[in-house]
Amino acid sequence: MPLNARRKPTRAVRVGRTQIGGGAPIAVQSMAATRTQDVGATVRQVRLIHAAGADVIRIAVDSRKDVEALAEVRAQTRDLGANLSVDLQENYRLAALVAPLVDKVRYNPGHLHHHEREKSVRDKVAFLADVAVKHDIALRVGVNCGSVDPAKAAKFGHDDVGAMVESALEHAQMLDDLGFHRFVVSLKDSDWRKVVEGNRRFSSQRPDVPLHLGVTEAGMPPDGIIKTRIAFEQLIAEGTGDTIRVSLTLPFDDKGQEITVGRALLDDIANGRFRSVPANFGEGLNIISCPSCSRVENEAFIELARDVKEMSEYASKYRVTIAVMGCRVNGPGETDDADIGLWCGPLGVNLKRGEATVGHFSYDSVLGQVRTLLDDVIASKGLTPA
Ligand code: SF4
Numbered sequence: 001m002p003l004n005a006r007r008k009p010t011r012a013v014r015v016g017r018t019q020i021g022g023g024a025p026i027a028v029q030s031m032a033a034t035r036t037q038d039v040g041a042t043v044r045q046v047r048l049i050h051a052a053g054a055d056v057i058r059i060a061v062d063s064r065k066d067v068e069a070l071a072e073v074r075a076q077t078r079d080l081g082a083n084l085s086v087d088l089q090e091n092y093r094l095a096a097l098v099a100p101l102v103d104k105v106r107y108n109p110g111h112l113h114h115h116e117r118e119k120s121v122r123d124k125v126a127f128l129a130d131v132a133v134k135h136d137i138a139l140r141v142g143v144n145c146g147s148v149d150p151a152k153a154a155k156f157g158h159d160d161v162g163a164m165v166e167s168a169l170e171h172a173q174m175l176d177d178l179g180f181h182r183f184v185v186s187l188k189d190s191d192w193r194k195v196v197e198g199n200r201r202f203s204s205q206r207p208d209v210p211l212h213l214g215v216t217e218a219g220m221p222p223d224g225i226i227k228t229r230i231a232f233e234q235l236i237a238e239g240t241g242d243t244i245r246v247s248l249t250l251p252f253d254d255k256g257q258e259i260t261v262g263r264a265l266l267d268d269i270a271n272g273r274f275r276s277v278p279a280n281f282g283e284g285l286n287i288i289s290c291p292s293c294s295r296v297e298n299e300a301f302i303e304l305a306r307d308v309k310e311m312s313e314y315a316s317k318y319r320v321t322i323a324v325m326g327c328r329v330n331g332p333g334e335t336d337d338a339d340i341g342l343w344c345g346p347l348g349v350n351l352k353r354g355e356a357t358v359g360h361f362s363y364d365s366v367l368g369q370v371r372t373l374l375d376d377v378i379a380s381k382g383l384t385p386a
Pocket of ligand 1: 290291292293294295296297325326327328329330331
């Protein structure tokens with residue numbers, strides 16, 4: 001059963017040598033997990049992700065030093081002819097510096113409010129569209145449920161999916177009004193249910209806009225793959241989705257797995273090989289961990305995520321969420337919704353219970369603190385096994 005037969009007709013968006021949407025095969029992407037300024041390590045990441053068959057490879061850029069490193073990475077990987085994309089954080093103006101080096105730029109609407117507050121979001125989007133036209137590149141409007149535009153968050157309250165969808169619709173319309181149509185949209189969260197709901201809602205209103213699908217911070221295999229599989233099976237099987245990223249917490253050398261797993265999932269869906277979802281999946285312990293990127297503050301984070309999973313095995317039947325994040329950029333916000341949150345700094349780990357900070361601990365001592373906290377969360381919530 002050819003998957004393309006059931007795909008929704010979206011606009012074609014060219015990203016370097018790859019077409020996204022417009023009936024093209026679903027493109028598979030991944031992201032370099034290393035510090036961008038570590039040029040040697042990032043070049044290795046790009047090469048191994050490319051060798052795994054990536055259509056687009058993303059690199060995070062937060063500063064001018066990152067831009068200089070990106071230029072070097074591009075120069076050293078030019079022989080691959082890879083399509084590179086950049087993930088911008090708050091400093092949207094860096095788009096003008098990175099655009100000559102890449103094929104696509106992703107911006108997060110929730111991050112356009114921090115710099116130059118006197119300037120309207122519309123003017124900032126116009127700047128980005130202008131840069132994209134000038135350098136012949138595509139854009140991605142990358143909305144994350146955990147870092148949604150503050151005005152939308154205030155308007156929608158607990159309906160965070162509603163806030164995410166409205167933000168995505170608003171930016172798609174803004175770009176259209178500016179006469180810029182070479183963009184894709186993503187609506188991501190670590191909860192696959194919100195990913196499915198958000199993309200369904202957006203797609204029902206804007207079926208013409210190509211969608212980039214992904215469950216962000218899905219965590220380690222196999223759980224991270226299962227969460228992603230559920231979201232993709234539901235969305236892609238109904239024709240929604242033009243490009244994907246499987247976001248997994250993996251050692252740097254295994255990052256190519258994001259591509260091989262993504263292709264295997266697409267192949268299963270295309271051939272009708274659906275896995276049944278256990279009725280109680282997601283009802284017990286849920287460990288969210290980020291896939292790591294250039295912002296990761298200490299590689300010990302990856303081992304810590306594994307240790308937390310192993311240590312908390314005894315509580316697998318309790319409905320508790322633990323979030324382990326690699327940096328201070330997204331770590332503090334992305335852990336707010338978890339019962340227990342850990343966000344990693346260069347020398348230590350910040351431990352939270354819900355939105356409240358419990359303390360700052362060394363990488364060696366934090367695991368014991370998490371265990372104590374986990375026991376306490378289970379006891380104080382009066383939880384019983386699922
Ligand atoms: S939490 Fe930080 S290190 Fe992890 S993927 Fe997000 S930005 Fe990168």
